[in-house]
Amino acid sequence: MDICDFFWPRVCINCGLFGREICLECQDLLPKVNPVLCPLCKRPTSAWQLCKNCQRSFSPIKQFFTLGDFQNPLLKKAIFAFKFSHQRGVIETLAEYLASKLKEGRAEFDFIIPVPITKKDFFERGYNQSAVLARTLSRFTEKEVLEKVLLKVRETLPQRTLSRRERLRNVAGAFSLKDPQKFIAKRILVVDDVVTTGATLKEIASLFKKAGAKRIIATAVAREF
Numbered sequence: 001m002d003i004c005d006f007f008w009p010r011v012c013i014n015c016g017l018f019g020r021e022i023c024l025e026c027q028d029l030l031p032k033v034n035p036v037l038c039p040l041c042k043r044p045t046s047a048w049q050l051c052k053n054c055q056r057s058f059s060p061i062k063q064f065f066t067l068g069d070f071q072n073p074l075l076k077k078a079i080f081a082f083k084f085s086h087q088r089g090v091i092e093t094l095a096e097y098l099a100s101k102l103k104e105g106r107a108e109f110d111f112i113i114p115v116p117i118t119k120k121d122f123f124e125r126g127y128n129q130s131a132v133l134a135r136t137l138s139r140f141t142e143k144e145v146l147e148k149v150l151l152k153v154r155e156t157l158p159q160r161t162l163s164r165r166e167r168l169r170n171v172a173g174a175f176s177l178k179d180p181q182k183f184i185a186k187r188i189l190v191v192d193d194v195v196t197t198g199a200t201l202k203e204i205a206s207l208f209k210k211a212g213a214k215r216i217i218a219t220a221v222a223r224e225f
């Protein structure tokens with residue numbers, strides 16, 4: 001127990017039990033993701049791989065790791081706890097679970113890249129939750145996180161209000177990659193908090209592909225389609 005646990009005791013966000021933010025018993029309430037169903041459309045595939053159809057639509061992303069659907073009440077609660085009340089322990093717990101999925105699916109990557117937000121958003125919110133998640137994942141996976149190479153250079157509309165075609169247009173050219181030569185023949189893990197359409201991940205993945213990266217995979221705490 002460290003001094004922080006004394007002042008801010010770790011309690012389960014679901015049942016209030018002392019110890020950790022999602023206690024062992026409540027872990028059972030998190031979604032059960034079947035790794036041989038496509039993480040995007042749930043058609044049969046192999047370990048955490050996108051099915052052939054989704055690989056075509058979300059090219060060049062090959063694998064996508066998630067803890068499950070955003071509609072799951074406990075996952076939703078956990079995401080709200082980290083997004084709006086910045087509960088560090090919740091991020092720790094979610095990152096630890098995600099790291100175990102990455103390991104289970106034999107995810108291979110050299111760099112962890114969080115989905116960036118614009119400078120203006122950063123100024124307003126004070127932090128980027130994908131970056132916080134990426135940093136925590138980096139501790140569990142012992143891979144380097146790069147936060148300054150991918151920039152969001154313009155504002156985009158909220159994706160959920162748009163049609164598929166509009167979503168792709170909405171994010172086209174919204175990001176820019178610095179030092180692209182750093183990624184030649186590298187494997188990239190892109191990290192987001194909640195994936196709603198996949199268009200943002202696809203746009204970011206294409207930038208790394210263009211830079212010469214050899215494999216791009218992605219992860220998010222939850223999917224919401």
Ligand SMILES: [Zn+2]
Nearest residue numbers: 012015023026
């Ligand atoms: Zn509990």
Ligand SMILES: [Zn+2]
Nearest residue numbers: 038041051054
């Ligand atoms: Zn699919």
